[in-house]
Amino acid sequence: MAKKTITFDDIAQYTGFSKTTISRYFNRPDSLTKKNRKKIADALVELDYHENKVARILANGRTEFIGIIVPNLSLHYYSSMLDAILSTYERFGYKFIVFSGNDQEEMERQYMKELFAYQIEGLIVMSHTIPSKELASYDIPIVTIEREDLYTNSVNTDNYLGGVQATRILYEADCDIYIHVNSSLSETMPSYGRIRGFSDTCAELSLEHQIFSRELGSSYEQMEDSIHEFFNTVDTLYPSRRKGIFMPNDTYANIFCNLLFRKYRTFPEEYCVVGFDNSPVSRNSMIPISTIGQQIDLIAASAVEILDDQIKQRKAGTADKNQGLIHKVIPPVPVVRETTKKR
Amino acid sequence: MAKKTITFDDIAQYTGFSKTTISRYFNRPDSLTKKNRKKIADALVELDYHENKVARILANGRTEFIGIIVPNLSLHYYSSMLDAILSTYERFGYKFIVFSGNDQEEMERQYMKELFAYQIEGLIVMSHTIPSKELASYDIPIVTIEREDLYTNSVNTDNYLGGVQATRILYEADCDIYIHVNSSLSETMPSYGRIRGFSDTCAELSLEHQIFSRELGSSYEQMEDSIHEFFNTVDTLYPSRRKGIFMPNDTYANIFCNLLFRKYRTFPEEYCVVGFDNSPVSRNSMIPISTIGQQIDLIAASAVEILDDQIKQRKAGTADKNQGLIHKVIPPVPVVRETTKKR
DNA sequence: TTGTACGCGTTATCAC
DNA sequence: GTGATAACGCGTACAA
Numbered sequence: 001m002a003k004k005t006i007t008f009d010d011i012a013q014y015t016g017f018s019k020t021t022i023s024r025y026f027n028r029p030d031s032l033t034k035k036n037r038k039k040i041a042d043a044l045v046e047l048d049y050h051e052n053k054v055a056r057i058l059a060n061g062r063t064e065f066i067g068i069i070v071p072n073l074s075l076h077y078y079s080s081m082l083d084a085i086l087s088t089y090e091r092f093g094y095k096f097i098v099f100s101g102n103d104q105e106e107m108e109r110q111y112m113k114e115l116f117a118y119q120i121e122g123l124i125v126m127s128h129t130i131p132s133k134e135l136a137s138y139d140i141p142i143v144t145i146e147r148e149d150l151y152t153n154s155v156n157t158d159n160y161l162g163g164v165q166a167t168r169i170l171y172e173a174d175c176d177i178y179i180h181v182n183s184s185l186s187e188t189m190p191s192y193g194r195i196r197g198f199s200d201t202c203a204e205l206s207l208e209h210q211i212f213s214r215e216l217g218s219s220y221e222q223m224e225d226s227i228h229e230f231f232n233t234v235d236t237l238y239p240s241r242r243k244g245i246f247m248p249n250d251t252y253a254n255i256f257c258n259l260l261f262r263k264y265r266t267f268p269e270e271y272c273v274v275g276f277d278n279s280p281v282s283r284n285s286m287i288p289i290s291t292i293g294q295q296i297d298l299i300a301a302s303a304v305e306i307l308d309d310q311i312k313q314r315k316a317g318t319a320d321k322n323q324g325l326i327h328k329v330i331p332p333v334p335v336v337r338e339t340t341k342k343r
Numbered sequence: 344m345a346k347k348t349i350t351f352d353d354i355a356q357y358t359g360f361s362k363t364t365i366s367r368y369f370n371r372p373d374s375l376t377k378k379n380r381k382k383i384a385d386a387l388v389e390l391d392y393h394e395n396k397v398a399r400i401l402a403n404g405r406t407e408f409i410g411i412i413v414p415n416l417s418l419h420y421y422s423s424m425l426d427a428i429l430s431t432y433e434r435f436g437y438k439f440i441v442f443s444g445n446d447q448e449e450m451e452r453q454y455m456k457e458l459f460a461y462q463i464e465g466l467i468v469m470s471h472t473i474p475s476k477e478l479a480s481y482d483i484p485i486v487t488i489e490r491e492d493l494y495t496n497s498v499n500t501d502n503y504l505g506g507v508q509a510t511r512i513l514y515e516a517d518c519d520i521y522i523h524v525n526s527s528l529s530e531t532m533p534s535y536g537r538i539r540g541f542s543d544t545c546a547e548l549s550l551e552h553q554i555f556s557r558e559l560g561s562s563y564e565q566m567e568d569s570i571h572e573f574f575n576t577v578d579t580l581y582p583s584r585r586k587g588i589f590m591p592n593d594t595y596a597n598i599f600c601n602l603l604f605r606k607y608r609t610f611p612e613e614y615c616v617v618g619f620d621n622s623p624v625s626r627n628s629m630i631p632i633s634t635i636g637q638q639i640d641l642i643a644a645s646a647v648e649i650l651d652d653q654i655k656q657r658k659a660g661t662a663d664k665n666q667g668l669i670h671k672v673i674p675p676v677p678v679v680r681e682t683t684k685k686r
Numbered sequence: 687t688t689g690t691a692c693g694c695g696t697t698a699t700c701a702c
Numbered sequence: 703g704t705g706a707t708a709a710c711g712c713g714t715a716c717a718a
Contacts, residue, residue, distance in 0.1 A: 009711080017689090018690080019689090019711090019713095020714080021689075024687095026712095050459055051712095052460065054461060054462050054710090057712090058710085058713090059711075060712080073416070073422040073429075074426060079422030079426075080416065082441075083415060083417060087443060098429060100430060102430070107433070114438060116393055117395065117396040262629075280417075284597050284601075348695085350694090351695065363706075363707095364703085364705075366697060367703090369696095375704090379703085395694095397696090399695080401694085401695080403710085
């Protein structure tokens with residue numbers, strides 16, 4: 001009934017060649033005569049052959065798998081990054097086995113075990129739960145993206161520059177006082193750099209500024225509440241002064257802008273707002289929000305490129321175990337919209 | 344130097360058992376004595392053994408791979424669906440190889456070829472490019488989600504019910520005229536049902552209603568333009584009547600609401616708006632938008648469950664080739680927010 | 687240019 | 703309860 005799977009043996013029999021020749025047809029076609037190639041090509045169609053890469057893996061060790069662990073896909077940042085990573089298939093040919101972590105550390109270890117069992121050649125980690133030191137202990141090329149990366153290769157946005165850019169956008173709009181809110185980040189988090197970028201730039205330009213450090217919460221309701229409180233504070237603290245607000249991301253910026261609207265029925269001259277990420281919410285907002293965009297495609301491509309290099313080095317036996325870590329940094333891109341108009 | 348990989352052979356040597364016993368340790372542990380199990384367990388730790396599922400695949404044929412093809416991950420609907428599918432790992436144990444299609448038909452065929460080469464056991468297709476008839480021609484369990492599904496198993500939202508629910512929300516808010524815009528959908532698209540749900544409900548309740556059918560574009564700018572034009576039409580066509588607007592999705596609904604604000608500086612009594620998808624934009628909007636939510640988790644779980652059933656049937660040889668297609672339908676959930684207040 | 691023979695790491699089938 | 707042996711499908715020295 002169900003014809004058994006067609007293998008090289010079948011093709012060999014059918015064409016009169018040996019298995020080896022069939023194998024070579026796929027791997028080094030030029031080592032066959034054009035005529036014989038045609039003969040085999042015909043046989044493939046005739047027998048309806050489908051290649052089996054699993055067998056190839058067992059024979060030559062190369063899976064062309066890269067594992068990916070993301071924290072979740074509900075945040076646009078992660079899903080667009082994943083999209084960009086998947087798109088590198090056309091350039092590098094790697095196939096991606098994807099897991100979504102959801103902050104469960106033990107579960108993520110289980111994911112890693114599965115990935116290793118399938119002989120992945122490299123791993124991209126975007127989730128934050130497993131320390132980079134532990135990641136580094138696995139004997140496999142790893143790149144982390146926008147997370148603690150003390151012991152791993154990484155690709156990150158130049159967050160410091162992002163902070164600088166955000167501050168400069170506000171500066172161009174000529175505010176009286178400059179304000180940044182953020183949750184109290186660990187200094188090992190790449191995004192910590194934004195805070196430094198902000199305060200350094202303010203200092204450099206001699207701008208009156210203030211940093212509000214407070215937990216902003218994780219659920220949308222919590223975020224709304226904390227931003228609301230922040231808004232009330234700022235609004236009463238600096239009346240009739242033009243306030244330049246640098247929010248930690250676009251979602252917060254949007255909530256803030258909504259509060260402005262509710263109170264003032266328009267986007268008031270007294271405020272300028274800059275977000276971060278250039279996510280859809282920043283341009284879906286009633287007044288499109290100025291923001292700092294990350295170069296997602298570039299980050300993704302760099303991550304896979306680093307892995308690809310290391311994978312090739314391993315294959316060639318050139319793996320300088322002690323060559324030091326790669327920490328690639330990608331500049332962000334300012335996106336000026338309506339919330340930072342000159343006065 | 345680099346210790347070669349530890350295999351069953353090594354463990355067998357180390358423990359004095361045979362390869363077979365080691366294999367059984369993993370697959371039918373109860374067939375060993377407790378003492379011997381312990382002995383092997385210790386050896387595994389001692390030798391730092393890591394399982395190799397690729398070899399297992401070659402031997403028993405089960406990859407536990409499911410392939411996924413999404414059109415993109417920038418739309419929240421797709422990324423949250425993917426997230427939900429990945430989360431079924433805990434329940435079913437399947438690993439997912441993911442491709443993002445980007446509407447390139449030939450590229451998607453290439454993806455499918457790769458997936459088959461890796462011996463996937465099932466396939467979930469969310470992209471729209473390849474006709475279901477072609478999909479069905481591949482000899483593998485397939486489930487499609489929210490796309491043309493004439494020849495494949497599928498899981499879809501009950502779009503008709505969604506249309507009914509949206510209309511009823513507007514009806515509860517007591518509008519004078521009911522309006523639905525949509526691009527001219529093919530009747531084979533599941534979402535076509537929403538249009539029917541809308542008009543049937545209007546007819547049933549004897550509501551004055553109108554359907555605007557026009558291309559809404561794919562880029563955000565195009566969308567803005569076409570919604571703007573639609574807004575102008577509606578706003579001038581039915582002055583001083585309370586208009587109940589059912590938009591095809593939340594992004595459109597948000598654009599529409601923004602236009603309302605710009606013109607009226609508030610959300611006017613003259614309008615009610617319902618979106619579709621319950622995506623973040625619907626609650627990030629200045630006035631949280633009423634919408635129809637799809638049960639993403641349920642859809643995802645159902646899709647994997649159907650695949651799992653069919654995969655098991657195949658393994659058991661119970662595959663009734665002609666048992667007919669499964670078209671599972673999941674009811675949506677109305678989410679009433681601020682844009683459909685009673686007057 | 688082509689073929690032979692063996693290895694990759696596991697599971698399945700029998701036997702004991 | 704355990705072991706020997708043959709698959710699984712392909713790659714690759716080495717030989718011809």
